[in-house]
Amino acid sequence: MEHEAINLATTWVGWASLAVFVIAYYFIATEEKYEINKSKPALFAGTFMFMLIGIYYAINGLNPEAVHDELEHLILEISEIFFFLLVAMTFIETLLERGVFDLMKYKLVSKGYTYKKLFWLTGFLAFFISPVADNLTTALILSTVLFTIDKKNLAFLVPGAINIVVAANAGGAWSPFGDITTLMSWTAGKGEFVDFLFLFPASVVGWVVTAFLLSLSVPAGEPPFDGATEKKPIVLDGGMAVVYLGILTIVIAVLGHTFFHFPAMWGMMFGLAILKLYSFQLKRSGKNSFNIYVNMEKVENDTLLFFFGILSAVGALHFLGFLEYIHHLYDLVGPTASNVGVGFLSAIVDNVPVMSAILKASPQMDIAQWMLVTMTAGIGGSLISFGSAAGVGVMGKLRGIYTFGAHMKHSWTILVGYIISIIIWYVQFEIMGLY
Structure with a gap:
């Protein structure tokens, strides 16, 4: 039996928890300045806010079952995302260890492009x-490839x-698993697997427009490459088999979630078992x-613990009643x-807590609107x-090259692409009804 929570937004525990969240988020946003990785303040805020709630309930003699129910639900919600990402990242690390991505780097730079x-x-x-691999992992791998191509040409690197x-x-x-925000929407049941695929036109055209505008500032010429000294990397035993096992794991996760209503992470864990047997x-x-x-x-692990902490913190704000204002x-x-507007807020606050707050508040929307907020939270970030x-x-990987200031000089190109994506969504979903 679930117990109904009390709105505590205007009590001392509400204001104290909000202050903890804001302070923690300040340190998350300025991690480069204070050299503190983002998981530390996020994990502290997420766990401490619920401890404050527990103290408030104990002092006032309230039934703690409501807190217990909320935490049980939160643990289930977070674990689905946590284990899904853990398996996906393990596959990526295995591919890196087998040399699959080293070969990809070599093929790119050796062609004389x-x-x-x-x-x-x-x-x-x-x-x-x-x-397939999620946006964080993909960005880290390809930014490494980019840096390998030419370490000094800022006009190309930025x-x-x-x-x-x-x-x-x-x-x-x-x-559904390309971004934490889409994974959260999918596991929360806001759309089926195929529903997200209908966002492809808006996503691809928006990116192409931004990429075209950015390409105008890319210099002419080609990077240096010495075929005599740079040898072709060798993929270790089973490297390509791991690629196929990774694809199979994703397929199993999707089919299991779609047809058998298993959590997506269950199929991912099964894929991890197959990978272990293959090794x-x-x-x-x-x-x-x-x-x-x-x-x-x-x-x-820093990323995994960050998500645990920030989702816990947003869960605490939801329990306290702050997310009612979203309604x-x-x-x-x-x-x-x-x-x-969620897209612009995602850029400032980070799309994960924003999407988590929207899902917790769960305003009444049809599937077209849930797809819109999924897209704007992801692209708006x-x-x-x-x-x-x-x-x-990428800021961490290309430290001193890809910076806040360097990004903002070109942010207008991203804004143009963002607006184009929204226009395409509106024509496709609202006018033509193609979804």
């Missing part, structure tokens, strides 16, 4: 890899990095095998205007460098 062609190729790869972030976020917007088979056959646990050590906003200005996990990741 111009800077402009490399700009379009890395963006194209980001757009089509992120729907627009190239922005292009990768925008492409990864746009590509992730039309896949055992490689070892038994005398080939160069890999150790899953060694690869797991390289997973971005009022949607009622006041309407769903379309509100969902377009690109407007500012730290508005998405992909942007934050």
Whole structure:
């Protein structure tokens, strides 16, 4: 039996929790300045806010079952996302360890492509890899590729990095597991797998428009490459098999969630089991095998713990009653205007907590509007460098090159693409009804 929570937004615990959230978010947004990774303040806020709620309930003699019920529901919700990402990141780390991505780097830089062609190729790869590998992982891999191509040419690196972030976020917007925000929407039951695919036209055209505008600032010429010293990397045993197992794992997760109503992470964990069995088979056959646990050590635990902390913190704000104001906003200005505004808010605050808050508030919207907010939260996060996990990741990878200031010089190109995406969504969903 679930117990109804009390609205505590205007009590001392409400204001104290809100203050903890705001202070924590300040340190999350300024992690480069204070050199503190974002998981620390997020995890502290998420856990401490519920402790404050527990103290308030104890002091006032309230029934703690309401807090217990909320935490049980939150743990279930977070674990689905946590384990899904853990498996996806383990597959990526295994592919890195097998040398699959090293080979991809070599093939790109050894062809003698111009800077402009490399700009379009890395963006194209980001757009089509992120729907499977998620936008953060994709952006980290391709920003590494970008830096490998030419470490000093800022006129190429800056627009190239922005292009990768925008492409990864746009590509992730039309896949249920391409972005944390879409994964959250999918697991929350706001759309079926195929519903997200209808966002492809808006996502791809918006990215292409931004990429074209960015490409105008990419220099002519081609990067240096010495075929005599740079040897072709060798993919270790089973590297390509891991690629196919990764695809199979995604297919199993989708089919299991669609037809059997399993959580998506259940199919992912089954895929992890297959990967472990494959590594055992490689070892038994005398080939160069890999150790899953060694690869797991390289997973971005900072990212996983950040999501745990921030989703917990938003859960606490929901329990306290703050997210009721979202309902009022949607009622006041309407769903379309509100969902377009979510994109701008995502750029400032980060799209994960914004989407989490929308899902917790769960305003009454049809499937077209849920797809709109999924798209705007994902693509809108690109407007500012730290508005998405992909942007934050690339800022860390290309430290001193891809910065807040460098991004903002080109942010107008992203805004144009964002507006184009919304126009296409409106024509497709609202006028033509093609979804």
